Amino acid sequence: MMDQTVASRTDVAGSLRRIRADFPILSQKVHGRDLVFLDSAASAQKPRQVIDAMADTMRTQYANIHRGLYWMSERTTEAYEAVRDQVAAFLGASAREEIVFTRNSTEAINLVAHSFGSLLKPGQVVLVSEMEHHANLVPWQMLRDRTGVELRVTPVTDDGALDMDALARNLSDGRVALVAITHMSNVLGTITDARAIADMAHAAGAKVLFDGSQLAVHRRVDVRALDADFYVVTGHKLYGPTGIGVLWARREILDAMPPFLGGGDMISTVSFERSTWASVPHKFEAGTPAIIETIGLGAALAYIESIGFDAIGAHEEALTTHALQALGNVSGLKVIGTAPDRGGVISFTMDDVHPHDIATLLDRNGIAVRAGHHCAEPLMHRLGVSATARASFGIYTTPEEIDFLAATLEQIRGFFV
Amino acid sequence: MTQDDLYRTVVLERARTPRYSGPLAGAQMQGEGSNPLCGDRVRLQANVDVQGRVAALRHETRGCAICAASADLMAERVVGQEPARVSQLHADLVTAVETGIAPEGLGELSAFAPLHRHRSRIRCAMLPWSALIEMLNDDKDR
Numbered sequence: 001m002m003d004q005t006v007a008s009r010t011d012v013a014g015s016l017r018r019i020r021a022d023f024p025i026l027s028q029k030v031h032g033r034d035l036v037f038l039d040s041a042a043s044a045q046k047p048r049q050v051i052d053a054m055a056d057t058m059r060t061q062y063a064n065i066h067r068g069l070y071w072m073s074e075r076t077t078e079a080y081e082a083v084r085d086q087v088a089a090f091l092g093a094s095a096r097e098e099i100v101f102t103r104n105s106t107e108a109i110n111l112v113a114h115s116f117g118s119l120l121k122p123g124q125v126v127l128v129s130e131m132e133h134h135a136n137l138v139p140w141q142m143l144r145d146r147t148g149v150e151l152r153v154t155p156v157t158d159d160g161a162l163d164m165d166a167l168a169r170n171l172s173d174g175r176v177a178l179v180a181i182t183h184m185s186n187v188l189g190t191i192t193d194a195r196a197i198a199d200m201a202h203a204a205g206a207k208v209l210f211d212g213s214q215l216a217v218h219r220r221v222d223v224r225a226l227d228a229d230f231y232v233v234t235g236h237k238l239y240g241p242t243g244i245g246v247l248w249a250r251r252e253i254l255d256a257m258p259p260f261l262g263g264g265d266m267i268s269t270v271s272f273e274r275s276t277w278a279s280v281p282h283k284f285e286a287g288t289p290a291i292i293e294t295i296g297l298g299a300a301l302a303y304i305e306s307i308g309f310d311a312i313g314a315h316e317e318a319l320t321t322h323a324l325q326a327l328g329n330v331s332g333l334k335v336i337g338t339a340p341d342r343g344g345v346i347s348f349t350m351d352d353v354h355p356h357d358i359a360t361l362l363d364r365n366g367i368a369v370r371a372g373h374h375c376a377e378p379l380m381h382r383l384g385v386s387a388t389a390r391a392s393f394g395i396y397t398t399p400e401e402i403d404f405l406a407a408t409l410e411q412i413r414g415f416f417v
Numbered sequence: 418m419t420q421d422d423l424y425r426t427v428v429l430e431r432a433r434t435p436r437y438s439g440p441l442a443g444a445q446m447q448g449e450g451s452n453p454l455c456g457d458r459v460r461l462q463a464n465v466d467v468q469g470r471v472a473a474l475r476h477e478t479r480g481c482a483i484c485a486a487s488a489d490l491m492a493e494r495v496v497g498q499e500p501a502r503v504s505q506l507h508a509d510l511v512t513a514v515e516t517g518i519a520p521e522g523l524g525e526l527s528a529f530a531p532l533h534r535h536r537s538r539i540r541c542a543m544l545p546w547s548a549l550i551e552m553l554n555d556d557k558d559r
Binding site: 354355356361363372373380386387415416 | 423424429432433454455456479480481482483535538541
């Protein structure tokens, strides 16, 4: 009888091989070397299922949606609206009407900042954290400057976790109307305790928005179990195309919010005197949407579901543990962010070697990593670094790729130190 | 692993042990350049003689190896040069990093020619030079 562990390890290697075969780009060469793609947190690669779904739409079944009175338009509308059902199921939403398609997470947050933000009064507070991506900081700064709401920042601890005591203090005066916090940091990999944050926000009379751009790739999201009020994700990190993102919000909140952009598809009636708005979610979807990209997102979600979050979670947890150990053995390498609950996004510095030099030399060996401030400048200041290098993992990342990263880093260090 | 011809000995050496870094006592002029995208910053202090030639130049660089080495090689190269020659060296370096072919007379600065294959890093090498040109122009305007 085959040893149980050996059997499961073989399963893992076999399914990883099958998954990699679905991503055509992984067989590309860079500078004559095999591509080792460790920048999935910036944007993930696309499986052929997504590529084919989009190309097939354009080849065989494409027309504008929601208004054509002919067969082709009706079929495309069905395909587009079916993705809304898929997304609702993917996020655990109670109704399909709670799913608003946007261009990306950034646009989803801007929608909330403009529309929900217009309901806020001067003196009310929007509370963010110190580890927000600029996408969940700048829209709130713009709202503050426009309307006079206060923007408050909850710090992170030295290990890169959200300071929950400080969060409680920031909520204590009862003026906070919205808590807008990342569910997983794109720099530190820290996963925040969303349910606890939601409970604290609600107890203080605030609504809560989670930026799930990173988390939704790695773990199952259940917006009802989290007791969230708003949740945003972006398609291109979910192995889908660019140009499609999602805002989920509770139906009653969406109903109370004014529209964001005006135009076709978001109206009920229009005259020169006044217009009335379509019901949600269409009220928030002005103009011809990203039809092909939405269908691509549907294919991406189906692909993720076919692997399942149990397998994705197990793979990424094993990879992250392996990476922290392998990178920890590289001389002079310091991992930035060591919160207890974390995902497969690892920022690091290596002695005084500048992250840009690290990235360029890794690239010469086919390894793609991100280097810089990762659209989180305030967090960089807090951590006392001007930039870091960052390796991030996807469902196609292998332990061998991480070993190659660690070995190459050790050699790069040899040039500089 | 593949080492890059960009990271030649001269670049690594100058980044590690610069010869022209630190403050310049009694400097007549100072300049600064920074790249907000990556946080690199170069501070320059210089003296010019009566003919407008660079008499002394020192840099304080916080940045990557490319930026630091570029600042140090620049400081070595431009001392004693007429402003027109400084402009020519700058233009020749731009040609080298854009095309990968170093114009004659560029000397050690041709170490940066491989940057043409790393478009995103060209600004690292050019940051000290733009700070220098700006500083010299500001001085001329005064």
